[in-house]
Every structure is written in structure tokens, then in C-alpha cells.
Amino acid sequence: MEVTIREVRAEDLFYIVEIEEKVFRADAFGFNYVFYLYENCRDFFLVADYKGMLVGYVVSCVEGEEVHVHSVAVVEWFRGKGIGRRLMEETIRLARSRGLRRVRxxxxxxxxxxxxxxxxxxxxxxxxxxxxxxxxxxxxxxxxTLSSS
Ligand SMILES: CC(C)(COP(=O)(O)OP(=O)(O)OC[C@H]1O[C@@H](n2cnc3c(N)ncnc32)[C@H](O)[C@@H]1OP(=O)(O)O)[C@@H](O)C(=O)NCCC(=O)NCCS
Structure with missing residues (x-):
């Protein structure tokens, strides 16, 4: 399946808010918080794109020497196909490339x-x-814990 992992774009945000509501219900991030993450944590805000459709995302923020994962979700029909793993692996790769010490x-x-x-x-x-x-x-x-090398 040709799923691309790319940085979030403004036009993705409403879809992400809808997925948040459906998946996390009472704990879902509302638009204001998703927009805050877009403005402040964009380099760790990744989406999975299948032929132009948003099928998953992960958003994390750098806090000191660590990356804090705030949310990760894959839409129901696309689960179990390795997309969640790829989103997390890319987050870890970015964290390593920045020399950060931990992902939490x-x-x-x-x-x-x-x-x-x-x-x-x-x-x-x-x-x-x-x-x-x-x-x-x-x-x-x-x-x-990411290795210090
Ligand atoms: C958690 C979530 C992001 C995983 O995404 P995904 O694309 O379905 O996961 P993957 O296909 O990459 O699978 C990765 C691993 O998850 C586990 N997994 C996936 N589907 C599973 C299932 N139906 N039953 C048990 N384990 C499963 C397996 O360990 C799998 O590893 P494997 O591929 O070696 O078997 C996704 O299920 C989801 O969006 N869930 C709802 C939101 C959520 O719970 N987010 C996390 C909040 S902390």
C-alpha cells in the first residue's frame, strides 16, 4: 500500500480534529489545541497520506531533551497495516536525528x-x-531511551 508519511499541512487540521473526536471522545483534542500543535510542534506533526487521503497522524512536541507524543491514531479502515508503526518509527528517527534523549x-x-x-x-x-x-x-x-551516540 502506497502510504506516504509527510509533515502536516493546514488543510489536514479539520480531518485530524474529526478523527480525534471519533477515536478519543472525551479526551479528544479540540480545534484550538490541534492548531496550537500545528503552530508550535509542526516538525513532529506527521500524517500518513494514502492517495491524498489522510489516514493517520502522530503529533509530538519537544520538551527539553525529550519528545512527548501527544496523540497517534490511524483511521479504522487502515489499521493493522503497519501505518501506526511507521508514524512512530519516523517520530523516533526524527528524535534521534535531533540528538534528543528520550521519547515519552x-x-x-x-x-x-x-x-x-x-x-x-x-x-x-x-x-x-x-x-x-x-x-x-x-x-x-x-x-x-535513545542511545547517546
Ligand atoms: C494504536 C494504533 C495507532 C496502531 O496503528 P496501526 O496502524 O493499526 O498499527 P500497525 O498496523 O502499525 O501495528 C503495529 C503493532 O500494533 C499491534 N497491533 C496492531 N493491530 C493489532 C490488533 N488488531 N490486535 C493486537 N495487536 C495489534 C501489533 O503489535 C502490531 O505489530 P505487528 O505488525 O508486528 O503485528 C491504532 O490501532 C489506532 O489508531 N488506535 C486508536 C487510537 C489509539 O489507541 N491511539 C494510541 C493512543 S496512546
């Missing part, structure tokens, strides 16, 4: 698909964050 993210404790992806990429579970989400559910903090 939070994930719902019950999100076995995402947890499996992160663990395959080498992320390690570092903490349980109680009551992290709007519905009161807990998160795990996962960190990937």
Missing part, C-alpha cells in the same frame, strides 16, 4: 494494541498514572 508517551492501561506497538518499538513501562483520563481510567507512562 502515555497510554490507557487497557489499550493492548497500542501497548503492543510501543513495546515492539522498545518503549519501557515506567509508571502507572492513576486517573489520568477524563473517564477516570489510568495510564501507563512509556519511555524509549
Amino acid at each position: 508517551l502515555e497510554v490507557k492501561t487497557g489499550n493492548t494494541v497500542a501497548i503492543s506497538l510501543y513495546e515492539k518499538l522498545g518503549f519501557e513501562r515506567k509508571a502507572l498514572l492513576k486517573n489520568y483520563y477524563a473517564d477516570g481510567s489510568d495510564a501507563y507512562l512509556y519511555v524509549l
Whole structure:
């Protein structure tokens, strides 16, 4: 499948807000926050493009020496095809190329698909964050330590 990973563009933002609402519901980022991320974290705001259609995205921000992944999602019909992995791998590659030390993210404790992806990429579970989400559910903090070389 010819999926391209590219930097986000302004015309992608409404689609991203819609996917956020559908996938993350009460925890979805609204337009203002997505626009903030576009303005401030664009170099780590990547989308998966299939023949001009936006089929996934990942957005992270640099915080000191680490990259914090704020959101990653693939539209339902395109899941299980390696797109989530490619979005995360590109984020990690960019982080390494910038000489950053860690990639950090939070994930719902019950999100076995995402947890499996992160663990395959080498992320390690570092903490349980109680009551992290709007519905009161807990998160795990996962960190990937990048080699210093
Ligand atoms: C999590 C998510 C981004 C993964 O994207 P994806 O494109 O479906 O994932 P990939 O096809 O790249 O799969 C990567 C790994 O995820 C796991 N995975 C994917 N689909 C799975 C499934 N149906 N069941 C179990 N594990 C699965 C596997 O470990 C897989 O590795 P493999 O290819 O070696 O088997 C996607 O499922 C999604 O958008 N989910 C809803 C939003 C979400 O939960 N985001 C993460 C919030 S922290």
C-alpha cells in the first residue's frame, strides 16, 4: 500500500480534529489545541497520506531533551497495516536525528494494541498514572531511551 508519511499541512487540521473526536471522545483534542500543535510542534506533526487521503497522524512536541507524543491514531479502515508503526518509527528517527534523549508517551492501561506497538518499538513501562483520563481510567507512562551516540 502506497502510504506516504509527510509533515502536516493546514488543510489536514479539520480531518485530524474529526478523527480525534471519533477515536478519543472525551479526551479528544479540540480545534484550538490541534492548531496550537500545528503552530508550535509542526516538525513532529506527521500524517500518513494514502492517495491524498489522510489516514493517520502522530503529533509530538519537544520538551527539553525529550519528545512527548501527544496523540497517534490511524483511521479504522487502515489499521493493522503497519501505518501506526511507521508514524512512530519516523517520530523516533526524527528524535534521534535531533540528538534528543528520550521519547515519552502515555497510554490507557487497557489499550493492548497500542501497548503492543510501543513495546515492539522498545518503549519501557515506567509508571502507572492513576486517573489520568477524563473517564477516570489510568495510564501507563512509556519511555524509549535513545542511545547517546
Ligand atoms: C494504536 C494504533 C495507532 C496502531 O496503528 P496501526 O496502524 O493499526 O498499527 P500497525 O498496523 O502499525 O501495528 C503495529 C503493532 O500494533 C499491534 N497491533 C496492531 N493491530 C493489532 C490488533 N488488531 N490486535 C493486537 N495487536 C495489534 C501489533 O503489535 C502490531 O505489530 P505487528 O505488525 O508486528 O503485528 C491504532 O490501532 C489506532 O489508531 N488506535 C486508536 C487510537 C489509539 O489507541 N491511539 C494510541 C493512543 S496512546
